[in-house]
Each structure stands twice: as C-alpha cells, then as structure tokens.
Amino acid sequence: MIKLVGVDRHFQVGDQLVRALDGIDLTIQNGEYVSIMGPSGSGKSTLLNMLGLLDRPTAGHYYLDDKDTSLLSEMELATTRGEQIGFVFQVFHLVPRLTAEENVELPMVLGGLKPALRRKRVARALADMGLSDRAHHRPDQLSGGQRQRVAIARATVMEPSVLLADEPTGNLDSTSGLDVIEVLESLNAKGLSLLVVTHDPEVGSRAARRIKMMDGRIVADDGVAQ
Amino acid sequence: MRPADTFWLSGSALLRYPLRTGMMLLATAIGVAAVIILTGLGEGARRFVTGEFASLGTHLVIVIPGRTETTGGGPALLAGETPRDLTLADAIALKRSTAVAKIAPIVLGSASASWGGLEREVPVLGSTTALLEIRHWQMEEGKFIPDSDPSRATSVVVIGGKVRDEIFGPESAIGKWLRLGDRRFRVIGVLATEGRAIGLDVQELVVIPVASAQALFNSPSLFRIIVSARSRDAMSRATEDIRTIITERHRGEEDVTVITQDAVLQTFDTIFAALTMTLAGIASISLAVAGVLIMNVMLVAVAQRTSEIGLLKALGGSARQITRIFLTEAALLSLFGGVIGLGLGFAGVWLIKRIYPAFPASAPYWAVIAALVIAVGSGIAFGILPARRAARLDPVDALAGK
Numbered sequence: 001m002i003k004l005v006g007v008d009r010h011f012q013v014g015d016q017l018v019r020a021l022d023g024i025d026l027t028i029q030n031g032e033y034v035s036i037m038g039p040s041g042s043g044k045s046t047l048l049n050m051l052g053l054l055d056r057p058t059a060g061h062y063y064l065d066d067k068d069t070s071l072l073s074e075m076e077l078a079t080t081r082g083e084q085i086g087f088v089f090q091v092f093h094l095v096p097r098l099t100a101e102e103n104v105e106l107p108m109v110l111g112g113l114k115p116a117l118r119r120k121r122v123a124r125a126l127a128d129m130g131l132s133d134r135a136h137h138r139p140d141q142l143s144g145g146q147r148q149r150v151a152i153a154r155a156t157v158m159e160p161s162v163l164l165a166d167e168p169t170g171n172l173d174s175t176s177g178l179d180v181i182e183v184l185e186s187l188n189a190k191g192l193s194l195l196v197v198t199h200d201p202e203v204g205s206r207a208a209r210r211i212k213m214m215d216g217r218i219v220a221d222d223g224v225a226q
Numbered sequence: 227m228r229p230a231d232t233f234w235l236s237g238s239a240l241l242r243y244p245l246r247t248g249m250m251l252l253a254t255a256i257g258v259a260a261v262i263i264l265t266g267l268g269e270g271a272r273r274f275v276t277g278e279f280a281s282l283g284t285h286l287v288i289v290i291p292g293r294t295e296t297t298g299g300g301p302a303l304l305a306g307e308t309p310r311d312l313t314l315a316d317a318i319a320l321k322r323s324t325a326v327a328k329i330a331p332i333v334l335g336s337a338s339a340s341w342g343g344l345e346r347e348v349p350v351l352g353s354t355t356a357l358l359e360i361r362h363w364q365m366e367e368g369k370f371i372p373d374s375d376p377s378r379a380t381s382v383v384v385i386g387g388k389v390r391d392e393i394f395g396p397e398s399a400i401g402k403w404l405r406l407g408d409r410r411f412r413v414i415g416v417l418a419t420e421g422r423a424i425g426l427d428v429q430e431l432v433v434i435p436v437a438s439a440q441a442l443f444n445s446p447s448l449f450r451i452i453v454s455a456r457s458r459d460a461m462s463r464a465t466e467d468i469r470t471i472i473t474e475r476h477r478g479e480e481d482v483t484v485i486t487q488d489a490v491l492q493t494f495d496t497i498f499a500a501l502t503m504t505l506a507g508i509a510s511i512s513l514a515v516a517g518v519l520i521m522n523v524m525l526v527a528v529a530q531r532t533s534e535i536g537l538l539k540a541l542g543g544s545a546r547q548i549t550r551i552f553l554t555e556a557a558l559l560s561l562f563g564g565v566i567g568l569g570l571g572f573a574g575v576w577l578i579k580r581i582y583p584a585f586p587a588s589a590p591y592w593a594v595i596a597a598l599v600i601a602v603g604s605g606i607a608f609g610i611l612p613a614r615r616a617a618r619l620d621p622v623d624a625l626a627g628k
Contacts, residue, residue, distance in 0.1 A: 054539070054540060054621040074544060074545055078539065078542055078543060079544070081539070082541060082542015093533065093625065095537070097241075097242040107541040109227065109228075109231045109234075110538065110542045112228055154541070
C-alpha cells in the first residue's frame with residue numbers, strides 16, 4: 001500500500017521556487033490501476049519519481065507498506081526499489097550493449113540472485129512477453145513495441161508489488177502502444193499495482209482510477225471517495 | 227551483487243568502446259613496458275659491472291704501493307707517495323698470515339715480442355702460478371707458469387690467444403722460443419680466457435714468472451700484489467695482517483693502499499641499484515600519466531553513460547554497487563594494460579639482449595611486481611573520482627540524461 005501525507009517537492013530554479021508537488025495526500029491500495037494525467041509541468045512525473053523512491057519529498061511523508069521511507073538509508077532505498085518497484089519508461093532505457101535477455105537479468109544481477117534462478121526467471125519473463133525468440137537480440141535489433149515489452153519483462157522480473165509506467169506508449173505507434181497497455185493491464189489483473197502517467201486521454205481513461213494534476217496539486221481523483 | 231557479475235558488467239562496457247579501451251590499455255602498457263625496459267637496462271648495467279669485477283676473482287685483497295691520502299705537499303703529491311717500493315720479498319712475507327691463501331705479485335711493463343721475422347709490442351705481466359687461480363683464467367693449451375720459487379727467474383712464457391695468432395699464426399706456439407726485449411722465453415701455454423684484467427686485454431697479454439719480469443724491466447718494484455684470502459670471513463683479518471706485515475717491513479710506515487674487491491664491488495652494486503631505482507621512478511611517472519588518462523576517459527564514460535547509471539539506480543543499484551562497477555572497470559583496464567605492458571617490456575628486454583648479447587639486461591622481479599602494482603593501484607586510485615561522481619548522480623536527473 002502506498003500512502004503520501006502532505007508531500008511537497010520544491011525545486012529552486014534561479015531565484016524562483018518551483019512547487020513541483022504541493023501538499024499531496026494520496027493513498028493507493030495494492031492491486032489498483034491508476035492513471036495520472038495532467039499538462040506538462042503539472043508534477044505528474046515528479047509524483048511518479050517520488051513513488052518510485054527516486055526522489056525524496058521536501059516535506060511530508062511517504063509510507064510504503066506502512067513503512068516511512070524518509071527513514072531509509074540510500075542503500076535501503078536502492079534495495080526497496082529493486083525488490084518492490086518496477087519502472088517502465090517512455091524511452092525504454094534498455095542498455096544498448098546488452099541482449100534482451102541480459103537486460104531483463106539486470107535487476108536480478110544487482111539484487112545478487114543466483115545465476116540458475118536468474119536464467120529460469122528470465123526465460124519465463126520473456127516467454128510471458130512473447131519474446132522468447134528475441135532473447136539474444138540487442139535493443140537495436142528490436143522494434144519499439146518489442147523493446148518496451150523487454151522493459152516490462154525487466155520491470156516485473158523481481159516480482160515487485162508496484163509497477164510505475166511513465167508515458168509507456170509515448171514513443172510507440174498506436175498498435176504497439178495498445179499492445180503494451182494490454183500487457184500492463186494483464187499484469188495488473190494478476191494483482192500488481194499499476195500506475196500510468198500519460199498525456200494520452202485514451203490511455204488514461206482505461207484506468208479504473210483516474211487522477212488529474214495541475215500545478216503540483218491533485219485536482220481530480222475519482223477514487224478519492226473510498 | 228556477485229563479483230563475477232560486476233566483472234561481467236564492467237567488462238561488457240569496456241568491450242563496447244574498443245577504441246577508447248584500446249587507447250587506455252596502450253597508455254598503461256607503455257608505462258609498464260617503460261618500467262620493465264628501463265629497470266632491465268639498469269639491472270643489466272649493474273650485472274655487467276659486478277660481473278666484470280667478479281671475473282677478477284672472489285675475496286681478493288689488492289695491495290698497491292703508495293698511500294692514498296691528502297698530505298700537506300703540493301698538488302703532485304695528492305695522488306699519494308711511494309716512499310718505498312713494494313718488493314717480491316714483501317709479497318712472500320705476506321704468506322705469514324694464516325688468513326692469506328694465495329699471493330700473486332704483479333709486475334707490469336711492455337716489451338717487444340718477436341719470433342721469426344715478426345715483431346710486436348706487447349704488455350708483459352710478471353707473476354706467479356697463483357695468478358691463474360686467483361683470476362680464474364683458463365688455458366687453451368699447454369701449462370701456466372709452474373709452481374716454483376717465485377724468486378727464480380725461469381725463461382718460460384704464457385701468451386694470450388691473440389698474441390699467438392699474430393706472432394705464430396697457424397703454427398703451434400708451444401715449445402717455440404719467443405724473444406721479449408733482449409731475452410728469450412720458451413712458450414709453455416696459451417690462455418683461453420677472453421676479457422680484461424687490470425685494464426688489459428688478456429688475449430693480448432704475455433705472462434712470465436715475476437722474477438723474470440723484474441730482470442727484464444730491471445726493476446725490483448712490484449706493480450701490486452693480489453692476495454686471495456682463505457674465505458670471505460677471513461678478508462678483514464687478511465687486510466689487517468697485510469697492513470701489519472708491510473708496516474713492519476717498511477720500518478713502521480704504512481705506505482701501501484689495501485683495497486678489498488668486496489668494497490669496490492659493494493660500492494658499484496649500490497650505485498647501480500640506486501640507478502635502477504631512479505630509472506624505475508622515472509618510468510613510474512609514465513604510469514601516473516596513464517592513471518590520469520584513465521581518470522579522464524572514465525569521467526567521459528560516466529558522462530556518456532549517465533542515463534545508464536540512472537537506470538541502474540532505478541533497478542535497485544546502490545551507490546556502492548555503482549562505485550564498484552566503475553572501479554572494476556578502471557582496475558580491469560589497468561590490469562590488462564599492465565599485462566600487455568609486461569609482454570611488451572619483456573619483448574623489449576629480449577630484443578636488447580639479442581642486439582647486445584654481452585649486456586645482461588634483465589628486469590628485476592621487484593620491478594615487475596612494482597610495475598603491475600603501481601599500474602593497477604594508479605588505475606584504481608584515479609578511478610575513484612569518476613566512480614564517485616557516477617555513484618552520486620541524482621537518479622531522476624541521470625535518467626533524463628542530465
């Protein structure tokens with residue numbers, strides 16, 4: 001479960017204070033499907049980074065599974081990211097020199113898992129994404145949709161509880177974009193919390209719970225009633 | 227993270243940029259090769275000089291007439307005075323010391339040697355049978371000066387190979403009568419040894435009994451006396467005894483200089499060891515330069531791979547892991563560069579030995595180890611800054627490539 005209480009994130013740009021997040025209160029239950037929409041600069045990416053423990057709040061508290069993350073050390077944050085959170089990026093962020101298989105293996109390498117276990121999980125993750133025959137291809141030998149599916153395999157291979165997707169369809173044509181969204185939704189159907197940040201209303205409207213942001217604040221949230 | 231995986235991640239990054247990796251390997255390799263070759267030359271010089279000295283014989287004490295000391299006289303006296311000659315009787319008297327094993331009194335001069343119609347000016351060395359052993363000379367044919375009373379002037383001569391070739395040509399020299407100055411000597415042996423003794427080419431030398439040489443040059447004084455002590459430990463006692471005996475015989479005046487082979491050898495050894503160290507130091511500067519280059523290129527690599535570093539952080543990589551990955555990269559670079567440099571260095575030393583076979587160039591083992599350790603050490607030391615910079619990147623900025 002994710003719980004943000006009074007979270008601010010302020011940046012100093014020149015002599016101007018930018019309030020990227022301004023008093024965010026947000027609770028997301030396990031297994032929810034949430035879309036976060038809003039114009040550029042509304043703070044939605046900052047919110048996602050915050051949820052992914054890549055960024056720390058200037059003020060307020062972030063509880064992940066009832067644990068206050070502001071008390072965690074850099075090392076503990078890294079471990080938590082590796083074990084509980086999966087990232088899917090707009091630009092895929094695959095390591096170009098590594099094959100699809102090796103890219104998927106990367107989080108487990110960082111996590112220090114045994115090679116035998118890693119091989120098994122990589123094979124399964126790639127098979128789930130329908131990419132078994134692409135295991136030994138490097139990213140530049142894959143299509144955009146295939147790259148994003150490799151990235152999703154990588155994001156899920158550590159069996160996280162939350163999947164954070166930042167414009168996952170932003171660099172894809174509509175067919176492969178839909179394909180990727182369906183893959184993400186199927187993962188959500190298996191119980192994984194899914195948060196998608198998007199510009200695209202068509203993608204955003206598919207989510208069960210839709211959050212709209214503006215100037216660092218949540219202006220609409222159809223799951224807030226609960 | 228498992229060590230093997232760290233190597234794999236770092237290694238794959240190195241293979242991705244072959245030109246850059248190659249350049250850094252080359253820089254380190256040149257540094258290590260420079261250390262190996264320069265110390266090889268220094269060590270070669272040391273071995274060459276000590277070898278030359280060792281060929282003069284071991285545990286030797288040399289007695290030279292005159293005493294090296296600064297006296298109140300004019301500049302001409304600075305080199306020492308010779309108030310009294312060193313004589314054959316002095317040399318024989320040295321046998322009284324129990325620390326002395328053998329003595330070889332030396333008389334040196336030059337005379338014209340002739341046989342048949344051929345005549346040649348040759349350096350003539352007068353000595354005793356002990357000289358052969360003291361100097362470790364080898365005979366090519368015949369015998370050396372016989373072991374008889376040193377004060378008896380027998381008319382026999384032992385000649386160097388070159389003298390034989392130039393005077394007797396292809397004919398056998400043994401048994402021939404060689405004229406030296408106004409005397410005739412029967413050739414009884416030919417020396418096989420090559421090299422130098424007292425600054426003279428052994429091959430160009432003729433050796434006659436010491437008493438014969440005194441008669442030939444009409445002078446009782448010895449050029450010097452070479453004494454071999456019974457053992458290395460007996461050397462200091464031999465030196466003392468020699469001083470005492472000579473002083474006693476020269477009416478209380480210590481008018482000889484006694485040099486031990488060891489002292490001279492030790493001095494040269496120290497000088498050349500210092501020289502080798504200096505060369506190693508100079509060569510290590512190139513290793514430091516290679517280290518700086520590694521740092522430079524690693525900083526570029528960190529800048530180029532910013533988004534990859536951000537990704538590693540997003541995937542659960544801690545600052546410590548990222549530091550380790552980049553340090554491993556630097557260490558691998560310097561290690562492989564060092565190994566290549568060892569290869570180049572040994573090849574260079576081998577080449578030097580091929581070109582100058584007489585020069586015993588050889589990199590000392592400490593230099594080989596030091597070169598590798600310094601190479602890897604400087605690689606890691608200079609890798610710390612880039613690795614830290616990578617580890618400290620803000621993950622959000624890094625992912626955005628900022």
